[in-house]
Amino acid sequence: MFLDRSAKWLLTINASFAVSVALSSTFVNVYLWKVKSDYTMIGLFNLFQYLMIAMTFVLAGWLVKRRDRVVTLRIGVVVLALFYLSVLLLGKRSVDHVLWLGALLGVGNGFYWLGYNVLYFEITEPDNRDRYNGADGLFTSLSEIIAPLLSGWLIMTLSDLWGYYVIFGISLGIFLLAIFMTFFLPKRPLKGRYALCAVYRQSRQKTKWHYAMLASIGQGLPDAVFVFLIGLLVYVVTGSEWKLGLFFFVTAGVSLVAYFLVGRFIRRSWRNAFILLGALMMSIAVIPSLFQTHFWTIILFGIGLSLFAPFFLIPLTSTVFDLIGANRWRVKTRVEHVVMRELALSVGRLLGIVAFLVWVQLTQKTGHLLLLIFILSLLQCFSWFFMKKADGVQDR
Template sequence: MQKDQSKHFVQQGRAKEATKTNYFEDRGSGAVEVKGSQKKGRLDAQAILLLIVHTLFGSANALSGTFVGVYLWKAKNDYALIGWFTLTTHLTMALTFWLAGKWVKEHNKMNCLRLGVAVSAGFYMLVLWLGANSFHYFVWLGMVQGISAGLFWVAFNVVYFEVTDPDNRDRFNGWIGLLGSGAGIVAPWISGLLIVSLGDGAGYRLIFSISLGIFLLGVVISFFLKKRKVQGAYEWLFPLRCLRQAETPWKRVCLALVFQGVREGVFGFMIALLVYISTSSEASLGSFVLITSAVSLVSFWAAGRFIKPHFRKISMLIGAAMIVTVIIPFFWKMGYSTLLIFGIGASLFFPMYSVPMVSAVFDLIGSNEASAKQREEYIVLRELSLNVGRVCGVLLFICVISWSKAPLVINVLLLIIGSSPLVSWYFMKKQLTVIRT
C-alpha cells in the first residue's frame, strides 16, 4: 500500500498529473469510459441489478426490521435488553465481515451476498417460530442478524465498488437512498396498519412472513448478477498493517468512520422505539416512517444529482450540523410532534452528510491500482471501523440507561451520541478536499 494514497489524486486548482494513477482509468469495463451510447457517469446494467437486489433487501428489512425492537419491547419493557440485542448484532457483524473477507476475496462473492440474504430470511423464520418467547433468545437472534448483515454487506460493498467509479458513485449512492426511502414510505406504513388491524400475533406473523418472501425473491434476482472475477490472497491482518503505517489517510478516515458508527449504533433502533413508546401504536410508527422516508426520498434524489466532488466538504458539514441541531427539540418535550420534527429534519439533511462520506471513502479505495486490488481488505477495514463505533455507542447507551432512565438523562445521551457526525466530519474534512479531475 502506498504511504499516502491521497497523493494519487489531483487537488483542486492543480494541474493534472501526466501519468495515470487512478485505478478506474485502466479498468476494463464500467461507466468511466464512453462505450457506444454509454455516457460517462451513467449506471450500467450490473449497477442497476445491484440496486434492485439492495432495494429488495432494504424493503424486507423496512417491512419488518422497523418493528423488531418494538416486538422485543412489547415482550419485555427493557431498554437494556434491546441494547444488548443490538450490541450482539454489531459484534457478530464485525467478526463476520473479517471472516467473510476471505470468501469474497478468493472465492465466489455473489454466493456470499446470496447467503446473506438467505440468512436474513432465516432470522425472520426464527422470530416467527419463537414468537412471544423471542426476548429469551435475544443473544442468538442478534448473532443471526449480525451474520446475515455481515455476509450481505461485505459482498455488496465489494460488488458496489466494482460496478461504480468516481464519476457515477454519487449518483449510485443517491439512487440507493432514493429507492431505500421509497421502500420506507410504503413498507412500514403497511406493516403498522396490518399489526393494528390483525392484532399483535397475526399481524407480526404476516409481516415477518412477507419479509421472508421478499428475501427469497432477492436471492433469485441476485443470480442475474454476473460472477465477479477474483484475484489475490486475503490478508487477515491487513487492518493492523494499514493503520500502523506512518503516512496514510486511512488513520483519519477510520476515526471518521468510528464516529459515524457511534450515531448509527444507537439511533438505528432508539428513534423507532421512542416513537412507539410515545404513541403505543405501530400504526403511528408506520406513519412516522412514511413521512420521514418521503422526505428522504426527495433529499437523496437531490444529493445524488447535485452533490459533486468539490461540494463534498461543505455538504457534509452542513448535513452533520443540521442532524445534530434537530435533536435540540427533545429538551422541550419528548413526544410524537418533536420526534416528527427530528425525523423530518434528519431525513432532509442526512443525505448531505452520508453521500459525500461514502463516496469519498470508496474513491480512496480506488485511488490507485494497488489499492483497488486490495478492495476487499479495505472494505473490511471500513466496516470494522463502523462497527467499532456502533459497539462503543451501544455500550455507552447501555451503561447510561442502566444508571438512569430519566428523560433529561436520555435526552443528553442522545445529544452526545447524535453529535458524533461533527467529529466524523472533522477527521474526514481533509479527504473530502481530495478529488479526481
C-alpha cells in the first residue's frame, strides 16, 4: 500500500530532522572540546541533556493526552531550533553555559521524539508500515553517511571555528523549515486520562513487560556514552574533523547494510540469540583499540559496533513494541508505555554518564576511556539475561 499524504509529510519532517542532526549533533561535543578540552564539561552537558529528555517525555506524554501529538512535535522542533540559535549567539561562551544548553537540547529531543513516535503509530498502518520504515531508514542512513563527511569538509575548509557556525546555521535553517511543515500534519486529540502511574505500577509486577524494562535499562547503559564519547575520541586521537567525518561515513555505510540484512532475515525464534551475539561482539570489537590506540583500530571498532548493533537493537526493540501491542489495555495506554520505555532507557543512560564522570576523575587516558566503553558494552548482556527471563513468565 502506498503512503498517504500525512505519512509523506511525517517522513519529510523526520528526514529533515535526520539531516540536521547528522550535520551538527556529531560535532557539538567536538566544538565544545575545541573551545575547552574538559571531559567533565562534556559529561555534564550530556548528563543534563539525557536527564531533561526523561523529564520531558513525562510532560510531553501528558500534553499529548490533553492537546495533540502534533503540538509536542512542533514544540520539539522549535526548542531544537532555539538550541542551535543559542550556540550561534553564544559562540565560544557556550562552554560557560553547558548545563542549560544540554537541558535545552534534551527538552527539544524529548518533545520531538514522543510526538513523532505517537504520530508514527497513528499515521502508518500494518499494511504500509514496512514501506514507511524502509523509506525512513533509507533517508536516515543516507543522512548519516553524507552529512558528517560534508560537515568535516566545511570545518576543515573554513578557518578558526567558522565551519562549526556554518553547519549550526544550516541546522537552524532546516529546523525552521520543519516547523512550517508540521502545520501540514493532521490534528487528532487523544482521549482518556494520562495513566502513567498505573503503567508504572504494572511495570513493577513480574510480567514480561517488567523484564523488558529491566532489559531496556541494560540497553541504555552504554547508549549515551557511545553517542558522545566515540566521536570525541576519534577527534582526540586524530585531531581532524575530516577524519571524524570519514569515520562516520564508513560506519554509517556498514550500519545501513547490517540493518537491512538483519531486518530482512531475522526470525522471532532467533531474537534472544541475536541480542546476546550483538552484545558480545560489540564488546569484542573494542579490544584491538585497547592494546594499540590509533585511527585504524578505532575505525575497526566503529565497523564492529555498526555491524553488530543491529543484532542487539532490532530484536530488543521489536520485542518491546510487540509487548505494547499484546493486549488491549497496553494499546489504549500506548503513550504511557512509550514514556515508560524511555524512562527505563534513561535510567541506563544516566547511570552510564555518571560512570563516565566518575571514571574521568580517576583517569583521562584514551586507552582507559576505551576500557570504560568495553565494560559498558559488556553490561548489555544483562539485556539478554532479562529478555531470556521474560520468556519464562506469564504475560498479563
